[in-house]
Amino acid sequence: MTSRRLDGHGAVVTGASTGIGAAIVRHFVAEGARVVFCGRTEGPGRALADELGSAARFVIADVTRPEDTLRLVEQAAAWLGRIDSLVNNAAAPPPDLPVERIDAAALPGYMASVLGSTILMTSAAVPAMQRQGRGSIVNIGSTAAHRANSSSSVYSALKAAVCHFTRCTALELAPYGIRVNTVSPGAVPTAIFAKKLGIAERHHAAAVERLAGVFGEHIPLGRAGRPEDIAEAVLMFASGASAFVTGQDLVVDGGLTAGLSAAGKRAQVEAIRAALATFME
Numbered sequence: 001m002t003s004r005r006l007d008g009h010g011a012v013v014t015g016a017s018t019g020i021g022a023a024i025v026r027h028f029v030a031e032g033a034r035v036v037f038c039g040r041t042e043g044p045g046r047a048l049a050d051e052l053g054s055a056a057r058f059v060i061a062d063v064t065r066p067e068d069t070l071r072l073v074e075q076a077a078a079w080l081g082r083i084d085s086l087v088n089n090a091a092a093p094p095p096d097l098p099v100e101r102i103d104a105a106a107l108p109g110y111m112a113s114v115l116g117s118t119i120l121m122t123s124a125a126v127p128a129m130q131r132q133g134r135g136s137i138v139n140i141g142s143t144a145a146h147r148a149n150s151s152s153s154v155y156s157a158l159k160a161a162v163c164h165f166t167r168c169t170a171l172e173l174a175p176y177g178i179r180v181n182t183v184s185p186g187a188v189p190t191a192i193f194a195k196k197l198g199i200a201e202r203h204h205a206a207a208v209e210r211l212a213g214v215f216g217e218h219i220p221l222g223r224a225g226r227p228e229d230i231a232e233a234v235l236m237f238a239s240g241a242s243a244f245v246t247g248q249d250l251v252v253d254g255g256l257t258a259g260l261s262a263a264g265k266r267a268q269v270e271a272i273r274a275a276l277a278t279f280m281e
Contacts, residue, residue, distance in 0.1 A: 002130050004032035005239045010080030012073065013037040014063050014121055015090025017044035018146040019190035020140070024087055025237050028057045036076035038063065038090070063090050069124040085136040085238040086125045088118040088162075093196070097151045109260070114158035115165070122169060126178065134177040138237045139166050140230075141184035143234030143253050157182075163249050170247030179246040183233045186253020187215040188225035218264050220255030 011028050015021045017039035025037050038061040039045040045058035047175050059075055061068040077083055094110035097103075118139050129135030144151035145160040163182050164226040170180040189211040199207050215224035233252045236242055251257055259265075 004030075004250055005235065005241070007032035009033040009084045010076070010237070011035045011085045011087065011238065012076045012083055012125065013087040013089060013120075014061075014072075014117065015039060016087075017041065019046060019056075019192055020185065020188060020227045020230050021087075021089040022048055023231040024089065024234050025056060026052065027228070027231040028238070030179050031235060031239075033084075033238075034080055036072070036079060038072055051141050063117040063121050064109075066120055066124075069117075069120045073121075073124040073128065080177050082132055083125055083135065084126045084132075085138065086121060086129075087138045087140070087238070088121050089140045090117050090121075091140070093140075093192075094152060094154050099153050102154060110154055111158060114155065115161050118162055118165060122165075122180075126173065126176075129173075129178045130176045132177075135179070136238050136242075137169070137173075137178065137180045139163075139180070139182045139251060140234075141166075141182040143184055143186045143251060143257050145184060145249075146251065166249065167247045174246060179237070179242070181237045181242070181246060182238065182249040183230060184249055184251045184253070185230045186225055186231060186251070186256045187219060188227060189215060190227060218256070218261050219253070220258065220261045222261070223254065225252065225254060 007029055009032060011033050013021055013025050013035060016025045020051065022158065025035050025048065028035050035056045036059060037056065038059045039158035040062050042060055045060065049056050049058040057074050057079060061072045063069050063072070073083070092113045096110040122137055139162050141163045142151070144156040145163045148156065163184065166180050166182040173180060189208045193211055194204040194207040212224040216222055223240060230252055233250055237245070
Protein backbone atom coordinates (compact mmCIF):
# COMPACT_ATOMS: atom_id res chain seq x y z
CA MET A 1 0.00 0.00 0.00
CA THR A 2 1.38 3.42 -0.98
CA SER A 3 2.00 5.69 1.99
CA ARG A 4 0.15 8.94 2.13
CA ARG A 5 1.91 12.29 2.44
CA LEU A 6 0.70 13.00 5.98
CA ASP A 7 0.49 9.56 7.56
CA GLY A 8 0.77 9.91 11.35
CA HIS A 9 0.54 13.69 11.10
CA GLY A 10 -1.36 15.84 13.62
CA ALA A 11 -2.68 19.20 12.40
CA VAL A 12 -4.65 22.20 13.62
CA VAL A 13 -6.56 24.32 11.09
CA THR A 14 -8.41 27.51 12.03
CA GLY A 15 -11.46 28.97 10.33
CA ALA A 16 -12.10 25.66 8.64
CA SER A 17 -15.85 25.00 8.68
CA THR A 18 -16.35 26.04 5.05
CA GLY A 19 -14.55 27.27 1.97
CA ILE A 20 -10.76 27.13 1.75
CA GLY A 21 -10.40 25.98 5.36
CA ALA A 22 -12.71 23.03 4.83
CA ALA A 23 -10.82 22.06 1.67
CA ILE A 24 -7.57 22.07 3.64
CA VAL A 25 -9.06 19.80 6.31
CA ARG A 26 -10.36 17.37 3.67
CA HIS A 27 -6.99 17.26 1.91
CA PHE A 28 -5.11 16.64 5.15
CA VAL A 29 -7.43 13.81 6.18
CA ALA A 30 -7.26 12.26 2.71
CA GLU A 31 -3.46 12.22 3.02
CA GLY A 32 -3.50 10.45 6.38
CA ALA A 33 -3.52 13.27 8.93
CA ARG A 34 -5.69 13.62 11.98
CA VAL A 35 -7.01 17.16 12.20
CA VAL A 36 -8.47 19.40 14.87
CA PHE A 37 -10.19 22.35 13.22
CA CYS A 38 -12.21 25.26 14.55
CA GLY A 39 -14.88 27.75 13.64
CA ARG A 40 -17.18 30.18 15.41
CA THR A 41 -20.48 28.51 14.48
CA GLU A 42 -21.41 24.94 15.25
CA GLY A 43 -23.54 23.75 12.32
CA PRO A 44 -21.07 23.70 9.40
CA GLY A 45 -18.20 22.54 11.61
CA ARG A 46 -20.11 19.60 13.04
CA ALA A 47 -21.29 18.63 9.56
CA LEU A 48 -17.72 18.54 8.25
CA ALA A 49 -16.51 16.54 11.25
CA ASP A 50 -19.33 14.02 10.72
CA GLU A 51 -18.40 13.75 7.04
CA LEU A 52 -14.75 13.00 7.82
CA GLY A 53 -15.31 10.63 10.72
CA SER A 54 -12.75 9.72 13.35
CA ALA A 55 -9.85 11.55 11.66
CA ALA A 56 -11.25 15.01 12.37
CA ARG A 57 -12.53 16.85 15.40
CA PHE A 58 -14.32 20.20 15.44
CA VAL A 59 -13.90 22.74 18.24
CA ILE A 60 -15.93 25.91 18.55
CA ALA A 61 -13.41 28.70 19.04
CA ASP A 62 -12.92 32.37 18.29
CA VAL A 63 -9.20 32.65 17.60
CA THR A 64 -9.18 36.40 18.20
CA ARG A 65 -9.54 35.50 21.89
CA PRO A 66 -6.36 34.38 23.70
CA GLU A 67 -8.27 32.02 25.98
CA ASP A 68 -9.84 30.28 22.97
CA THR A 69 -6.52 29.82 21.20
CA LEU A 70 -4.95 28.26 24.29
CA ARG A 71 -7.96 25.98 24.79
CA LEU A 72 -7.89 24.90 21.14
CA VAL A 73 -4.19 24.04 21.25
CA GLU A 74 -4.55 22.19 24.57
CA GLN A 75 -7.42 20.09 23.24
CA ALA A 76 -5.58 19.41 20.00
CA ALA A 77 -2.39 18.35 21.75
CA ALA A 78 -4.32 16.07 24.08
CA TRP A 79 -6.13 14.30 21.24
CA LEU A 80 -3.38 14.29 18.62
CA GLY A 81 -0.48 13.68 20.96
CA ARG A 82 1.58 16.16 18.95
CA ILE A 83 1.06 19.16 16.69
CA ASP A 84 3.00 18.73 13.46
CA SER A 85 1.38 21.61 11.62
CA LEU A 86 -0.74 24.66 12.22
CA VAL A 87 -2.68 26.36 9.43
CA ASN A 88 -3.76 29.91 10.25
CA ASN A 89 -6.69 30.35 7.89
CA ALA A 90 -9.26 32.20 10.04
CA ALA A 91 -9.90 35.80 8.98
CA ALA A 92 -13.09 37.78 8.48
CA PRO A 93 -12.45 40.36 5.72
CA PRO A 94 -13.38 43.92 6.77
CA PRO A 95 -15.91 45.85 4.67
CA ASP A 96 -14.54 47.07 1.35
CA LEU A 97 -14.70 50.78 2.18
CA PRO A 98 -12.64 53.77 1.00
CA VAL A 99 -10.09 54.91 3.56
CA GLU A 100 -12.05 58.03 4.56
CA ARG A 101 -15.02 55.87 5.58
CA ILE A 102 -13.17 53.39 7.80
CA ASP A 103 -14.94 52.90 11.12
CA ALA A 104 -12.35 53.67 13.81
CA ALA A 105 -14.36 51.80 16.43
CA ALA A 106 -14.36 48.65 14.29
CA LEU A 107 -10.67 48.81 13.35
CA PRO A 108 -9.34 46.82 16.35
CA GLY A 109 -11.74 44.01 15.43
CA TYR A 110 -10.51 43.92 11.84
CA MET A 111 -6.90 43.82 13.03
CA ALA A 112 -7.66 41.06 15.53
CA SER A 113 -9.40 38.91 12.92
CA VAL A 114 -6.91 39.12 10.06
CA LEU A 115 -3.58 39.58 11.85
CA GLY A 116 -4.16 39.09 15.58
CA SER A 117 -5.60 35.59 15.20
CA THR A 118 -2.49 34.46 13.32
CA ILE A 119 -0.21 35.88 16.00
CA LEU A 120 -2.21 34.41 18.88
CA MET A 121 -2.47 30.94 17.37
CA THR A 122 1.22 30.87 16.51
CA SER A 123 2.10 31.91 20.05
CA ALA A 124 -0.15 29.20 21.50
CA ALA A 125 1.10 26.38 19.26
CA VAL A 126 4.84 27.08 19.22
CA PRO A 127 5.68 25.65 22.69
CA ALA A 128 4.39 22.20 21.67
CA MET A 129 6.39 22.34 18.44
CA GLN A 130 9.51 23.48 20.31
CA ARG A 131 9.25 20.46 22.60
CA GLN A 132 9.00 18.21 19.54
CA GLY A 133 11.92 19.87 17.81
CA ARG A 134 9.94 20.30 14.59
CA GLY A 135 6.76 21.71 13.11
CA SER A 136 5.27 23.57 10.17
CA ILE A 137 3.16 26.72 10.37
CA VAL A 138 1.29 27.84 7.27
CA ASN A 139 -0.28 31.29 7.29
CA ILE A 140 -2.92 32.13 4.70
CA GLY A 141 -2.09 35.44 3.09
CA SER A 142 -3.60 37.00 -0.02
CA THR A 143 -2.59 38.46 -3.35
CA ALA A 144 -4.03 41.66 -1.86
CA ALA A 145 -0.73 41.83 0.04
CA HIS A 146 1.07 42.04 -3.31
CA ARG A 147 -1.33 44.01 -5.54
CA ALA A 148 -2.71 47.38 -4.53
CA ASN A 149 -6.36 48.05 -5.37
CA SER A 150 -7.37 44.38 -5.47
CA SER A 151 -9.12 44.63 -2.09
CA SER A 152 -9.69 47.20 0.64
CA SER A 153 -6.68 49.12 1.93
CA VAL A 154 -7.20 47.78 5.46
CA TYR A 155 -7.44 44.12 4.41
CA SER A 156 -4.51 44.48 2.01
CA ALA A 157 -2.30 46.06 4.65
CA LEU A 158 -3.18 43.44 7.25
CA LYS A 159 -2.48 40.56 4.86
CA ALA A 160 0.85 42.19 4.00
CA ALA A 161 1.56 42.19 7.73
CA VAL A 162 0.72 38.47 7.87
CA CYS A 163 3.29 37.83 5.12
CA HIS A 164 5.97 39.76 6.99
CA PHE A 165 5.06 38.05 10.27
CA THR A 166 5.79 34.80 8.41
CA ARG A 167 9.29 35.95 7.46
CA CYS A 168 10.08 37.21 10.97
CA THR A 169 8.88 34.09 12.76
CA ALA A 170 10.55 31.82 10.20
CA LEU A 171 13.91 33.21 11.31
CA GLU A 172 12.98 33.24 14.99
CA LEU A 173 11.79 29.62 15.01
CA ALA A 174 14.27 28.04 12.61
CA PRO A 175 16.64 26.98 15.45
CA TYR A 176 13.80 24.83 16.82
CA GLY A 177 13.20 23.05 13.51
CA ILE A 178 9.94 24.93 12.99
CA ARG A 179 9.22 26.13 9.45
CA VAL A 180 6.88 29.05 8.74
CA ASN A 181 5.51 29.84 5.28
CA THR A 182 2.63 31.70 3.65
CA VAL A 183 0.20 30.63 0.94
CA SER A 184 -1.38 33.66 -0.73
CA PRO A 185 -4.55 32.83 -2.68
CA GLY A 186 -5.70 34.87 -5.62
CA ALA A 187 -9.26 34.94 -6.92
CA VAL A 188 -10.92 31.96 -5.25
CA PRO A 189 -14.70 32.48 -5.19
CA THR A 190 -16.40 30.88 -2.19
CA ALA A 191 -19.68 31.41 -0.39
CA ILE A 192 -18.08 34.14 1.71
CA PHE A 193 -18.18 36.43 -1.34
CA ALA A 194 -21.89 35.86 -1.81
CA LYS A 195 -22.54 36.34 1.90
CA LYS A 196 -20.57 39.58 1.95
CA LEU A 197 -22.68 40.88 -0.95
CA GLY A 198 -25.91 40.08 0.90
CA ILE A 199 -27.00 37.26 -1.42
CA ALA A 200 -29.45 34.80 0.11
CA GLU A 201 -27.93 31.47 1.12
CA ARG A 202 -30.10 29.49 -1.30
CA HIS A 203 -28.34 31.32 -4.17
CA HIS A 204 -24.77 30.98 -2.89
CA ALA A 205 -23.76 28.04 -5.08
CA ALA A 206 -25.07 29.66 -8.27
CA ALA A 207 -23.50 32.99 -7.35
CA VAL A 208 -20.12 31.36 -6.73
CA GLU A 209 -20.28 29.59 -10.12
CA ARG A 210 -21.10 32.83 -11.91
CA LEU A 211 -18.38 34.70 -10.02
CA ALA A 212 -15.86 32.04 -11.02
CA GLY A 213 -16.69 32.73 -14.65
CA VAL A 214 -16.11 36.45 -14.22
CA PHE A 215 -12.81 35.94 -12.39
CA GLY A 216 -11.62 33.48 -15.01
CA GLU A 217 -11.81 36.12 -17.74
CA HIS A 218 -9.03 38.09 -16.07
CA ILE A 219 -6.71 35.26 -14.99
CA PRO A 220 -3.91 34.13 -17.34
CA LEU A 221 -4.62 30.42 -16.76
CA GLY A 222 -8.22 31.01 -17.84
CA ARG A 223 -10.13 30.01 -14.74
CA ALA A 224 -10.77 31.10 -11.19
CA GLY A 225 -8.99 29.41 -8.33
CA ARG A 226 -10.64 26.61 -6.38
CA PRO A 227 -10.34 25.92 -2.64
CA GLU A 228 -8.60 22.66 -3.57
CA ASP A 229 -5.83 24.62 -5.34
CA ILE A 230 -5.01 26.38 -2.09
CA ALA A 231 -5.32 23.20 -0.04
CA GLU A 232 -2.78 21.46 -2.25
CA ALA A 233 -0.25 24.26 -1.71
CA VAL A 234 -0.82 24.18 2.05
CA LEU A 235 -0.39 20.42 2.04
CA MET A 236 2.99 20.81 0.34
CA PHE A 237 4.21 23.13 3.09
CA ALA A 238 2.91 20.80 5.81
CA SER A 239 4.58 17.74 4.30
CA GLY A 240 8.17 16.64 3.95
CA ALA A 241 8.13 17.89 0.34
CA SER A 242 9.11 21.32 1.68
CA ALA A 243 11.50 20.20 4.41
CA PHE A 244 14.12 22.80 3.38
CA VAL A 245 11.68 25.67 2.76
CA THR A 246 10.90 28.39 5.30
CA GLY A 247 10.10 32.09 5.28
CA GLN A 248 8.49 31.91 1.84
CA ASP A 249 5.24 33.23 0.38
CA LEU A 250 3.74 31.02 -2.33
CA VAL A 251 1.26 32.96 -4.48
CA VAL A 252 -1.44 30.67 -5.88
CA ASP A 253 -3.35 32.84 -8.32
CA GLY A 254 -3.20 31.39 -11.85
CA GLY A 255 -0.72 34.09 -12.87
CA LEU A 256 -2.89 37.04 -11.82
CA THR A 257 -0.12 38.98 -10.09
CA ALA A 258 2.26 38.35 -12.99
CA GLY A 259 0.21 40.44 -15.40
CA LEU A 260 -2.85 40.70 -17.58
CA SER A 261 -4.59 37.69 -19.07
CA ALA A 262 -4.71 37.42 -22.86
CA ALA A 263 -8.28 38.76 -22.81
CA GLY A 264 -7.26 41.59 -20.49
CA LYS A 265 -4.33 42.47 -22.74
CA ARG A 266 -6.58 42.52 -25.81
CA ALA A 267 -9.02 44.81 -24.00
CA GLN A 268 -6.17 47.11 -23.01
CA VAL A 269 -4.83 47.25 -26.59
CA GLU A 270 -8.31 47.94 -27.95
CA ALA A 271 -8.80 50.75 -25.42
CA ILE A 272 -5.48 52.30 -26.40
CA ARG A 273 -6.32 52.10 -30.10
CA ALA A 274 -9.75 53.66 -29.49
CA ALA A 275 -8.18 56.50 -27.50
CA LEU A 276 -5.65 57.21 -30.25
CA ALA A 277 -7.91 56.56 -33.23
CA THR A 278 -8.26 60.21 -34.14
CA PHE A 279 -4.50 60.53 -34.49
CA MET A 280 -4.07 57.54 -36.77
CA GLU A 281 -4.11 57.87 -40.53
